Amino acid sequence: MRPSARRERAGFDTAAQPTDAPERKGVGPTPGGYGLMSVSDASDTPDAPDPDGRDGDQPTGSGLAAEKVRRQARVDELRARGDQPYPYRFDRSHTLAEVRAAHGDIEAGTETDAEVTVAGRVMLKRDTGKLVFATIQDRSDRIQLFISKAVVGDDGFVDVKELDIGDWVGVHGTVMATRAGELSVKADRVELLSKAIRPLPDKWHGLTDTDTRFRQRYADLIVNDEARRVFEIRHEAIASFRRTLHDEGFIEVETPVLHVEAGGAHARPFDTHHNALDLPLYLRIALELHLKRLIVGGMERVYEIGRVFRNEGISTRHNPEFTMMELYQAFVDWQEMMAISERLITQAARDAIGTTVITVRGHEFDLAEPWPRISMCGAVSAALDRTVHPSQPVDDVRAIADRHGAKYEASWGSGRIIEALFEELCEADIVRPTFVTGHPVEISPLARVDRDDPHVTERFEIFCDSRELGNGYSELNDPVEQRARFDEEQAAKEAGDAERGTVDEDYLRALEYGMPPTGGLGIGMDRVAMLLAGVDSIREVVLFPTLRPEQF
RNA sequence: GCGCCUCUAGCUCAACGGUAGAGCAGCGGGCUUUUAACCCGUUGGUUCAGGGUUCGAAACCCUGGGGGCGCACCA
The missing domain is CATH 3.30.930.10 (Bira Bifunctional Protein; Domain 2)
Structure with missing residues (x-):
């Protein structure tokens, strides 16, 4: 189970990111940038008419409001002709990673008889006229759809053209590789599984504004591969802990x-x-x-x-x-x-990132080697080049703290002040x-x-x-x-x-x-998740970190 | 709580104090092997809010708000 999750991710990465754009590397705190949050409060209201009528009053134009109106009109159109824009279920035969695992090695320009039924969210769309390429994404991977007008028919092709980036689709077709060698599903039937009314963030840059990323984690997860990677690591680490503890x-x-x-x-x-x-x-x-x-x-x-x-x-x-x-x-x-x-932690590293070798602040080390042990008093004593111990009179320890900038309160005894000294003098050096x-x-x-x-x-x-x-x-x-x-x-x-x-x-x-x-x-x-994922902020490993409430 | 930084179109970002722009997304058109497809055309802005300085403010100042980072706090 776990190793295959790793492989899926690897497959995903090669499919989704042939190049590694620098902008995408940093899920970490990004300077600058501001989200749609307070700019678009009015049009940001979920569904329903806006109190100030911005959505309803501008069906033409092309802001977010107009975009939502246009997409909602598509929903209405589908319903009017008897189609279901939000069907109840869809049975797929393969995840996208399974398709890639089974057929990833077919030669460029070849078609197979292998029928698959897959589902995913439309992430990219390339329309060349009578041929549409769409990239869909599910939890496991991304894959290209090859949709020919000649195959899906005139009416079906119109519906494909009407698809928006962000829509969920279910697809039946056969596995092929394009002339360029891109593994694809040659669609013979494309079914809308859920219409997206709100447009996705930038298809290439994703979301970088940290505020928006944390408040709208759903959008972050859709467009930022790194966000998904981090939460997979978190999951694998916790699952690993449970396994180790169960086994013991x-x-x-x-x-x-x-x-x-x-x-x-x-x-x-x-x-x-x-x-x-x-x-x-x-x-x-x-x-x-x-x-x-x-x-x-x-x-x-x-x-x-x-x-x-x-x-x-x-x-x-x-x-x-x-x-x-x-x-x-x-x-x-x-x-x-x-x-x-x-x-526990060494095994979690194996399970979550496939290695026990970790790099922190430029230092590489192996979690599998015994971890150093230092005593608190010994570390403080070494830093001060004199013996410090909780048995010493509090006045003496206070004097040391005063000299080295460690803050303490009147009620604290020698022991607690020594801890403050440790935090002041030693903690930062531990890598x-x-x-x-x-x-x-x-x-x-x-x-x-x-x-x-x-x-x-x-x-x-x-x-x-x-x-x-x-x-x-x-x-x-x-x-x-x-x-x-x-x-x-x-x-x-x-x-x-x-x-x-x-x-x-x-x-x-x-x-x-x-x-x-x-x-x-x-x-x-x-x-632990931060360490294994290599991120600097706890908010990167908490799906919905605590924030001030947004004003709608 | 304090200090510094930041906020511009749905997203990502520009704009010496002098007409608010680009790419993507969207819309219209073209294209049956694309790869962030491409080509032509095009819509879209309370520049976070309020006040001030100025002939003129996205920019400078003040106040407030959101966020980030650091400090404090966190045995």
Whole structure:
């Protein structure tokens, strides 16, 4: 299944992009450009008469409004003569990739007896008089239609001429290759499957305006090959995670999105409310605490891939809702969590992009090689050329932070300031996937204390390209110590730190039943997709990123 | 929230402060092997909005809006 998806894509690329125009390479942020959004508000209203009558008042002319009127008139014309411009179904025999796979090697200028029934959207149309070439696109590929007046008949040919770019068509015909060698379907019947009332963006340049691309993702997906490629990679990566976890004996579960306490991470939650219960609720900011309850319940290996919500800033790395994978495994510690992190992401790369060799900021590396491990305190100490450790008095650590431009707040202890120093001094330099280990206890309320150093935890974060990809640790399973950690969180929250946690009594009760030694891991799937697709903005891997609402 | 950049036809982009243009799409015509087909003709604009400077503003200034990037935030 997966390998064939890759081949389809390869076939697609050669068919659709004989040349690689530079404009098409960058799906990434494109400077300049402005979309149709606010320019054409009036005519942009979906269907129906416009409030200000622009659509209806200008049936001649040739703006967007007139174009829609013209195409709608075609719909009416078809209905008037008894044809269905929006038929209910169409049974195809082959996807376009299947046609190419079966017949891609036929010689130029030859025709076959192979009958196929295919369907797709008209992307290009070349009318040479009594012969029309149209390029149609389905999910798998593009292929050329060879439509001769002599074959489809006079009436059928008129309908072909009336086709607009953007229309969906179903085609029956035989497979051939033109004199130029282009694999084609020689149509003997062309059926309209859905009339497009709105014209497609530029057939060559596609859509580049990021605003329009994200708001009208459907249009982006139609015309930008790169957008489709990215979401295929995302899909393959997530599917790969599920396969790996299934093969390793993990059970996929679903836990509540609506939480009474927003725990498991430090982040501001979205507030909501349940009417019947008259209950304030939060959208979850992490999956952690429910999944660990299931470990208490004896499920041993569980994972969830789900949406979490954080009411914080939006950036190239942050979307308010994003997809997290968290897994918990009984009887193992953080070392196994690092090992499975490497396995999951390396396999995802194989499945999604067919290689484990990745280039980030000009550096090429192989995900299959062991990922470097650096301790947080060690990295900061190395950067400063002096030892820094959470056991040091907070005044000393503050002085260091002051000298090196790391910002902190009065309530922070040495551990949290060291983290700020790490972010300030070290984070930007991490290119290849790296385990940053040994986070101070202060910033790790759910992680177990390091067996060799009581000031830090058995915790790691995965960094790559200066972005955090994941986070894992040996899970704290001592209910008494967990309560003490929660108490500290609560105290910090009451002291004014809105992102700190509260005491989750039910979770503590669960721990009191006994949680086995457990390793836990969370990985941001959006960022994995970014890494594998090689894009710089999370909006490129989220189909419908959060934006201010458009004014219609 | 702050700073910088940006917004021109359906799409992609031009226009020293001096008549708002091109390509594509559309429309009319021609063409039975095209490849972003081609050739001839042609329609289409509240230059994001509002204000100001100027004889004259798409351009300069101010305010507002959308978007992008960076910072802050994001353990």
